[in-house]
Amino acid sequence: MGYRQKHAIPDLGVGVGFRVPHFTHVLGERPPMDWFEIISENFMVRGGRPIANLGRLLETYPVVPHGVSLSIGGTNPLDRDYLAKLKKLVEWLEPPWCSDHLCWGGTGSVNIHDLLPLPQNRKVVEHVADRVKKVQDHLGIPFALENVSSYMSYRESDMPEWELVAEVAERADCGILFDVNNVFVSAHNHGFDPNLYIDAIPVDRVVQIHLAGHTDKGRYILDTHSDFVRDEVWALYARAIRRAGAVSTLIEWDDEIPEWDVLSAEAAKARELRRATLAEAPGAEARP
Amino acid sequence: MKNLSEIQAFVARSVQRRDPLPPDPAAAREAELALVGNARLSAVEMLDVYREQFFLRHVGALREDFPALEHMLGDAGFDDAACAYLAAIPPRDFSLRDLGARLPGFLREAAPWSADPRHADLARFEWAYVDAWDAPDAPPLDPAKIAAMPEDGWARARVVFHPSLTLLDLCIPAHRYRAAVRAGEPVEPPSLERTMCAVYMGHETLECAELEPGAYALVTRLARGVPLGAACEEAVAETRAEPAAFEAEIGGWFQGWTQRGWVVDLT
Numbered sequence: 368m369g370y371r372q373k374h375a376i377p378d379l380g381v382g383v384g385f386r387v388p389h390f391t392h393v394l395g396e397r398p399p400m401d402w403f404e405i406i407s408e409n410f411m412v413r414g415g416r417p418i419a420n421l422g423r424l425l426e427t428y429p430v431v432p433h434g435v436s437l438s439i440g441g442t443n444p445l446d447r448d449y450l451a452k453l454k455k456l457v458e459w460l461e462p463p464w465c466s467d468h469l470c471w472g473g474t475g476s477v478n479i480h481d482l483l484p485l486p487q488n489r490k491v492v493e494h495v496a497d498r499v500k501k502v503q504d505h506l507g508i509p510f511a512l513e514n515v516s517s518y519m520s521y522r523e524s525d526m527p528e529w530e531l532v533a534e535v536a537e538r539a540d541c542g543i544l545f546d547v548n549n550v551f552v553s554a555h556n557h558g559f560d561p562n563l564y565i566d567a568i569p570v571d572r573v574v575q576i577h578l579a580g581h582t583d584k585g586r587y588i589l590d591t592h593s594d595f596v597r598d599e600v601w602a603l604y605a606r607a608i609r610r611a612g613a614v615s616t617l618i619e620w621d622d623e624i625p626e627w628d629v630l631s632a633e634a635a636k637a638r639e640l641r642r643a644t645l646a647e648a649p650g651a652e653a654r655p
Numbered sequence: 656m657k658n659l660s661e662i663q664a665f666v667a668r669s670v671q672r673r674d675p676l677p678p679d680p681a682a683a684r685e686a687e688l689a690l691v692g693n694a695r696l697s698a699v700e701m702l703d704v705y706r707e708q709f710f711l712r713h714v715g716a717l718r719e720d721f722p723a724l725e726h727m728l729g730d731a732g733f734d735d736a737a738c739a740y741l742a743a744i745p746p747r748d749f750s751l752r753d754l755g756a757r758l759p760g761f762l763r764e765a766a767p768w769s770a771d772p773r774h775a776d777l778a779r780f781e782w783a784y785v786d787a788w789d790a791p792d793a794p795p796l797d798p799a800k801i802a803a804m805p806e807d808g809w810a811r812a813r814v815v816f817h818p819s820l821t822l823l824d825l826c827i828p829a830h831r832y833r834a835a836v837r838a839g840e841p842v843e844p845p846s847l848e849r850t851m852c853a854v855y856m857g858h859e860t861l862e863c864a865e866l867e868p869g870a871y872a873l874v875t876r877l878a879r880g881v882p883l884g885a886a887c888e889e890a891v892a893e894t895r896a897e898p899a900a901f902e903a904e905i906g907g908w909f910q911g912w913t914q915r916g917w918v919v920d921l922t
């Protein structure tokens with residue numbers, strides 16, 4: 368039995384991130400949207416407006432928390448205070464899963480607040496998988512790791528990135544948040560074929576897909592979440608959906624955030640592509 | 656470099672350097688020990704992508720939280736202060752929300768900013784807004800509590816204030832300056848002028864109220880848990896007010912605080 372089936376991971380449809388410029392519109396008008404993703408840390412606070420806003424969001428929409436600061440690949444001990452706050456949030460939201468990134472974000476002496484890639488090797492797989500198991504035990508709900516965009520490669524890497532993702536997920540028995548734009552960005556920056564990545568991911572573990580826009584900096588591509596999803600990324604998305612079936616999908620737009628209608632239209636585009644792709648490949652939907 | 660913690664310590668150290676790494680031959684050599692360049696970027700250029708992002712992200716977050724301070728220091732001046740702060744007190748908390756918590760103290764201690772008390776006070780004022788935004792909630796005072804208070808109970812009563820309330824005794828009218836900056840109005844940095852005020856979460860928005868010296872002297876004592884009777888005596892002594900005149904003001908002040916939702920309990 369696949370991971371999604373075993374944990375009864377639902378297909379939430381296509382959603383968007385819950386971001387400040389849209390708070391008033393979303394909470395006031397309650398526009399149609401399949402689901403929302405929140406940045407966990409923004410709501411791991413004492414109270415006030417953030418918590419009030421999230422409470423109102425929950426009245427209408429499914430909400431899934433997505434973290435950026437777990438630093439699962441770090442070498443300093445997992446932050447107990449962080450995990451306690453995350454658990455409290457998860458207990459309140461009761462989401463079908465929660466997620467963070469396959470990366471590291473700091474050392475004992477500094478938090479870089481970035482999603483730094485990890486060396487791709489067997490030792491790192493073991494290191495990360497052990498920590499994922501602790502996090503999953505602590506949270507008590509399905510937990511997924513997202514592949515990150517990367518701009519550097521380590522001397523200590525001896526396997527492709529997709530192997531690191533797959534091995535960690537298998538060994539830790541966790542889910543994958545598959546960011547198709549990140550695949551494109553890393554493939555461009557490191558010069559590999561993104562299709563190999565898409566085809567190598569253990570699709571039964573993919574609980575969610577991210578789509579986003581990026582910025583071409585000339586010599587490399589930066590994952591900025593500041594634009595429309597590019598055509599090449601839509602094509603990779605269709606390829607991923609063909610393999611994975613109906614997986615919850617989310618449009619990330621975090622910088623130069625457009626009007627609600629523009630964001631909503633981008634979600635509608637994903638919804639339509641997903642529908643059309645699954646209609647062409649009916650076998651995919653049945654796959655767990 | 657083989658060991659994961661050694662590699663991470665190296666990367667963490669490198670991304671915190673303010674100047675671009677590629678022009679530094681030593682940095683380029685060191686980067687080669689941990690990273691492998693490709694046709695697009697050399698090892699040190701890869702590292703520099705993260706270094707650049709480190710400053711964009713953290714200085715950007717500080718800019719968002721301290722708009723009036725940025726206005727006072729100017730673009731480049733704010734960059735200098737923010738970078739010096741990040742170097743002296745590297746970010747430790749998991750959330751960027753807490754990044755600026757120690758900036759007021761830094762500006763008070765560190766040259767050249769320490770020479771002008773307006774810097775630290777403006778930062779202290781702006782930080783109160785960050786703190787008020789996600790302060791725990793508390794329902795307003797139940798009017799029945801006031802009704803139930805016996806006449807002779809007031810002197811021993813303690814007032815509990817809303818957790819979002821920060822009381823500030825500043826050397827500048829920071830509230831007027833920040834409001835003008837945020838409204839995009841042309842405004843000069845304020846001159847020294849002692850200003851007492853309170854920042855708090857209003858009904859839906861963050862608010863600031865200026866306080867007269869007597870009210871400030873009283874409310875700060877009450878907020879420290881001093882019972883009403885003793886707090887009044889101390890406030891009268893400090894402000895050298897005429898006791899009867901001071902006492903005549905208290906009812907009005909208290910009503911104002913309650914209306915703004917500052918008072919959440921009487922014990």
Ligand SMILES: [Fe+2]
Pocket residue numbers: 513546549577619
């Ligand atoms: Fe993502």
